[in-house]
Amino acid sequence: MKYIVIGGVAAGMSAAMEINRTDELAEITVLERGENYSYGQCGLPYVINGMVPSTDAVIAKTVETFREKYDIDARVHTKVTKVDIRNQQVSGINLDSNQSFTLKYDRLLIATGSDPILPKWSGIDLEGIHTLKTLEDTDGIMADITEEVKHVTIVGAGYIGLEMAESFRSIGKKVTLIQRGDQLAKVFDQDMSKLIENEAVYNQVDVKLEEEVTGFSGEKRVNAVITDKGTCPTDLVLVSAGVRPNTKFLKDTAIQMNREGAIHVNAYMETSIPNVYAAGDCATHYHIIKQLDDYIPLGTTSNKQGRIAGANMARNPITFKGIVGTSIIKFFDLDLGRTGITETEAKRLNISYKVETRKDTDHAGYYPGVETLHTKLIYHSKTGQLLGGQIIGKKGVDKRIDVLATALYNQMTIQQLQDLDLAYAPPYNSVWDPIQKISRKT
Template sequence: MKYVMIGGDAAGMSCAMQIYREDPDAHIVAFEKGEIFSYGQCGLPYLIGGLIDHHRKLIARSAETFRNKYGIDARCLHEVTSIDTEQKTVSGIHTKTKQPFSETYDRLLIATGASPITLVLDGHPLEGVHVLKTIPHALSILDNLKKDVTHITIIGGGYIGLEMAENLKTLGKEVHIIQRGATLGPGFDPDMARYLKEEADDKGIHVVLGETVQYLEGRTHVTAVQTDKQTIETNMVIIAIGVTPQTSFLDKTGIKRLQNGAIAVNKYMQTNVKDIYAAGDCAATYHRIKKELDYIPLGTTANKQGRIAGLHMTGTNRAFQGVTG
């Protein structure tokens, strides 16, 4: 049996390792479009804050470890761009050499993750504006921080925005966090969210609620953020307004997706197409309270979904029980 993983991070490699544990002789191929396999994205704000002193400490296993220790054919810089569901073949390009490739599969996992949402604003791109989703993103922010950066504005008050605000404050920076809604932490009820605001205030973080970013100022480098109510001078901007599933390459496959692009799956992480599974930030997940599929991209969920997919792909029917928020 030949198993192919599209995506080499949490869900993809949790699935690959589960398949290996169930069937050590399985033929497993994992494609990752970046240069790094299997690292902890959740630790990136703490790498920037200095709690983690090197990005290598976020890497659970390298591509070489997967290949040499587990016999998993882990390939970096391989971006899958299409799936032929009838011929059971994935195709793509090497992101540096532009060399095309194709690979057949018996069972396939889509674990392509999600991309950070960026602001669509008038004007040209400016230096000093960042997102945070990958190790290269974090290294870019760290490199920017070596310059004369004293005032940082974070757009978005969710998990990443809050963690970045805390870590940047520990570095002695002046930090503003702008949230369009009335409270920080959109996933929290108002009675809980107020504690986030109180903690941010205690740490000296400037919290701006109920304002919408209109545009960014600057000639080549960002110098200010203009909201619908005020101008905030800044040396750096971090956009943390959520993510969107990386599934546009599935448009012609017939694989069902939610309106936002998240792949619809059942409790075994199966899609509607035979022998194709999905897990992680590219996939929907069952919400036990709402009793429907929802999109709640979290690393813990991705790891669980990957293991469930790996079990079912090798013949064990263990169901994913869903999430509550």
């Protein structure tokens, strides 16, 4: 059986390894346009500020490991430009030799991930303007962050924008953060986002909201960001305006995609075409709470979908149960956690909901080192089913967000949170956990 996997990072290599374990006679070829395989993209901001020693540290397995230990034909600098569904073959070009190739497959996985969005702003090709997605991007930024670079401007305040604002500040750079919307981190509700904004300002990040970038100025290298409200002098720019699925090469196929270009998949990671599968940041993700296909590209989901795709390709049927949209990031001294849907999303989906908020402590108030937790829960106004949660604080956020994510997965009501047998000792919690205290108010 000839398996071809397009994409050699999270979803692609999770699938390849699952095929390798399941089908002893598998002939696996992986086509990766970049230079590296199987690395942790989420660790890249911490390479730039030195918390992680180098890009080598985030590589889980090298290309040579896949070739020599697992007998996988792992290719690099190999760009796929066409998928011929009728003849079950893929075509493309080797970026080193500039030679074209065509390969036949019995089963194909598309795991091409996503690419950073780069609007067609004037001056976008100037030196000193970066995105952050790959190891090569990281090395480029690190080479460019010289002592002469005093001021960095970040365009976009999503996860990467926030993490990089902290990263650049931690190495002594002045940071301006430009966001065209009216809040930072739009995956949070605006009341919770205000806490994030306050933390940014406290750490001397110049936050510019409701300001839209129109271009960049400079002769050879960028020296300013031009917006609809003025000019922001800068020495380096990071564009973090979101990502889109890397699926343009499929436009002439009959593979069904959504408006954003994410490939529609079912629970078995099958596409609309027989023997063609998709997983990760280029595919849709079924949302358990919304009960519809969504697009929330995260590393955890990519690895799960990749493993499930590989199992099904090798005829070991298992299903992807869906996501609830759980995520957490560190932002200076705060941890920002969220899961399920926000109040904003509930309104957009016309879901009848109620909200409870609470400011509490992360552990028993009489034990030293107590910190504040800001918690917000959204639940169905008629059934009481938990719909989502947001927690921001200095300690204990990860513990509670994972509890809420588990409750969402099991479609529990907010009242049932009171019945959970959660860990308690004064250094870690109060006798009633903060999320249980909220549930008692309903």
